Amino acid sequence: MRIIVRIVLVLAALLCAGAPALATPAVIDETTGRKIDELLAVRAESPGLSRPDLIERLSARLLGTPYGANMLVGSATTAEELVVDLRRVDCFTFLDYIDAASRATDRGRFLDELVANRYIDSRVEFTQRKHFFTDWAARERVAATDITATLSPAALTTTKHLNAKADGSTYLPGVPVLDRAVTHIPSEAVDAAVLAGLRTGDYLGAYTPAAGLDVTHVGIIVTTPTGPVFRNASSLAQTYRVVDTPLADYLRTVPGIVVLRPL
Template structure:
């Protein structure tokens, strides 16, 4: 599978591989935010893109998870293919467009542990890709019925956080029935308290930052938690 990667991203990848696994995205801190870096649609052939000069919240998670599976470039590419695409098939239809695809589609990248963390977790039946206002988020792709569990932000307390592990993925629950989450980050337990390591599009950030977790949760309806299998 050909890889679309710039010379600068090749250099960044070499550096990331040299630092080793298990850094939970720390090497990305300060990386500029950039949306729409992937190539592919219902009308445009999918390409396996590695864009490390700028990331959005989902590609950031993709790259961090792929790096955990890699000691060299070939292993990184193979890991990224596994993480980003259902059944490891590079195509727009097989791309994991939704956060919970990591747990719902094969091969499994993570386990949804949301309901195990709190008795206050709420399960909502959604039709992913079908906008509440009508139409599709991703034309050319089917509507995906799925039950999505989330913990309301006012119930996401220290008791919940105490059960998390550094490296767990947290998604900001979406009220719209066509989305599972609106944003994704990595939980990191730091000496200064729990943070959400994330590629933030906020004007004040516009880069990968560590956001104090409880401050962030106050800005969203709730959270979905996935635990990586590796």
């Protein structure tokens, strides 16, 4: 029988800053609780490991985790919930959980870090959710640096009107349109020099030229003796789980890449 544990998360950082207290209940099922504890144990067993290598080791523990679409709950008309569910993950929640685990030492800290990753200024609200990959490098709390432009002279920068569809409507009603310069490297320009600049633990997004979006999929770079792989929560019917995809194969399916390096 599944045991449901209700945890009330109090954001101490907000209290220290003098902001209003925010208590957010998070329901953690038994499987998710066990996986969080496994991730925390990996971190505890690796005190001298660099953060990139820690991200690789933690993410390896989620290989094979089933894919789940649209895992988060909230909209302009539905109250935002703090979802913590490692029974299945989508590509964004996969990154959320791994990044949080790489910074945490216990469950309480894990939840604090998860909220800081997922929400601007740790405010658990739909309008404050980091809906776009590049938010991780642009919105508080900044979790990564966008290094795309440094990897290749072929990098291109496009001003995107994030959340604005070509027909003038929005992907996410209630979320303002945000103008942002998004830099990507076209897939055909990802040469040996670019690959040499990638590191294990880098976060990679699949750039899209579509109006209103920066990327369509995200994952983690892992360097191996046979070349880099793209560790990702795949929605492809033949996989539908967290897998390692040879980066060279993945590049043939996307227009380009955006690379963020965790801080």
